[in-house]
Amino acid sequence: MPTIALVDDDRNILTSVSIALEAEGYRIQTYTDGASALDGFKVDPPDLAILDIKMPRMDGMELLRRLRQKSEMPVIFLTSKDEEIDELFGLKMGADDFIHKPFSQRLLVERVKAVLRRFSPRDTTPKAHDAAKVLERGALVMDPERHTCTWNGQAVTLTVTEFLILQALAQRPGVVKSRNALMDAAYDDQVYVDDRTIDSHIKRLRKKFKVVDDAFDMIETLYGVGYRFKEG
Numbered sequence: 602m603p604t605i606a607l608v609d610d611d612r613n614i615l616t617s618v619s620i621a622l623e624a625e626g627y628r629i630q631t632y633t634d635g636a637s638a639l640d641g642f643k644v645d646p647p648d649l650a651i652l653d654i655k656m657p658r659m660d661g662m663e664l665l666r667r668l669r670q671k672s673e674m675p676v677i678f679l680t681s682k683d684e685e686i687d688e689l690f691g692l693k694m695g696a697d698d699f700i701h702k703p704f705s706q707r708l709l710v711e712r713v714k715a716v717l718r719r720f721s722p723r724d725t726t727p728k729a730h731d732a733a734k735v736l737e738r739g740a741l742v743m744d745p746e747r748h749t750c751t752w753n754g755q756a757v758t759l760t761v762t763e764f765l766i767l768q769a770l771a772q773r774p775g776v777v778k779s780r781n782a783l784m785d786a787a788y789d790d791q792v793y794v795d796d797r798t799i800d801s802h803i804k805r806l807r808k809k810f811k812v813v814d815d816a817f818d819m820i821e822t823l824y825g826v827g828y829r830f831k832e833g
Contacts, residue, residue, distance in 0.1 A: 603648035603717055606630040608638040608664065609679060610656045614702075618651070621706035622713065635659030639667055642674075649675045649717060651709075662694065669695045673760050675716045679704075695760045695805065719787070720748075720761040738771045738830065741819070755813040762787045763806050766799070767830075770820065775832035777823055803828060 605627045607615050615631045622629055630647055632638035636658040638650070650668070652661035665676055676695070681702040697716050700709055736743040740753045748764060750757045759767065769786035770778055778786075780799045787802070803820060810817040819831045 602626045602628060604628040604630060604645075605713065606632065606638060606642065606647035606650040608632045608635060608650060608656065608661070609653035610634060611653070614653075614679070617706065618709060621710055625710055625714075627713075633657075635661060635664035639664060642668070642672075646672070646674065649677070649713065649720070651677045651679060651713070654678055654680045665694050665696060673758055675720045675761055677712060677716060695763075697760060697762055715788075716761070719765060736768060736771055738774055739819075740814075741771055743768055743771065752810055752813050752817070757809050757813060759806070759809065763802055763809070766802050767806055767820075770828060770830040774830045777827050777829045779827040783828065799828075 602625075605622055607618055607622075607629060608631075609615055609618075610633050612633070615633070619629045619631060630641060630645065632641055634656050635652070638652075639659065642650075652664055654661040656664075661678060661680075665678075668674060668676065673695070675697045677698045677700060678696050679700055679702060697719075698712055700712055734745055736745070742751045743749070743764070745764075745768065748759075748761075750759050750764065750767070765787040766783050769783055783799050787799075803822075807817065807820055810819075821829050821831055823829065
């Protein structure tokens, strides 16, 4: 079963969440601050991290920023804050989901399962027709089984959510996808996000592709309608 890291300075939350996730069969790592978690991840990287935002030594946002320099590990934030800016900032940095305190253990378990489902290939058994699953659109090549993406032969590292959004757009070039359609493609039914969440992911996608190709302009915005991947 996957390994899940819990990073929170509230030991009651660490204990209760650990019990709930261990009951589902997950292996659990716990840390009480971001700095010790970052050190621990280097030695024993988890499959998913659940991070509190407010912590001593290194907060959750800074921990995510450092993680994203080298890893696209799925991250769920726990937050007791109500400020909108935290979610938007976290999503721009590559967070996969947010859960607001107080939360039910059942909700958290379902969110963990949803994020892991999006991250894990649905079928890891090697098959002769795997090549047929690779999506090629001009300079873009996406391999869902391996969660890899290249543009003009150069690797572009995407989070789970970014990959699913781009895949939904690239599958049908020229066809406009509404924000709701992209939410359906990228998020589990039990995860509720708003339009600005999709906009934040699109901005991150464009930024990542412009790093390898400053002229990248394949994701078009149709204001008031949605987004599309350019034809040709």
